[in-house]
Amino acid sequence: MGSTPLIQVDHLTKRYETSADATPVLKDISLTINSGEFVAIMGPSGSGKSTFMNILGCLDTPTDGKYTLNNRDVSQMNVDELAQLRNQTIGFVFQGFNLLKRVAAVDNVALPLLYAGIGKAERNQRATELLEQTGLGRFTQSLPNQLSGGQQQRVAIARALANQPKLILADEPTGNLDTQTGSEVMDIFTRLNKEQGITIILVTHEADIAHYAHRLVKFVDGKIVHDGGVQAA
């Protein structure tokens, strides 16, 4: 662990075709992230962090350059292959939790297993175990609006874990949480990274949150201006 590249980005450029402004949003980015790393991404609003995360997550494609995920050249893959690679490899966590509002916690967590074609009994069992892992064993039948923000984010993390991902991509996962709740969520990421070797990449505005990571990448205006220690957060 620690020396196998999971993510390799070479001379990546992104320009939004819909944008009237022809300036690229990401400019010639090259970066390698090894399996087992815990990386924080920081940078001003509009510097391209979410665009970069979306490309890493195979939710969007670069205009130029090469992206290799888990030894697969993403630019050579069609939509179905991309969806399969994404589902098998990546768990997503968002600032707004993105839970289905009318569906109990256990069924939110089981959703990726439903898409993977797993039967109801096994889905329920695995989703319940995942909720226990994130400290929500008592809340399996709760609806999202019956849970606090921190609890909802822990449901979202359990859901992200459903397909046993190698990689978790979290775009400002503590952005809607108070400091105490945010640090509880960060403790879960820390444990997943340490105990299960899951690679974690998270975007944050807060230095205190970045300090949970082992490596800091800073973006300014679509370019990497720092790649190294988190003391620079």
Ligand code: ADP
């Ligand atoms: P960050 O996450 O660092 O705040 P983003 O990646 O969201 O930055 O945005 C970077 C730049 O790209 C911004 O100028 C933003 O307005 C622009 N942008 C983001 N998404 C789109 C889109 N879908 N179409 C056109 N421009 C976009």
Ligand code: MG
């Ligand atoms: Mg963003």
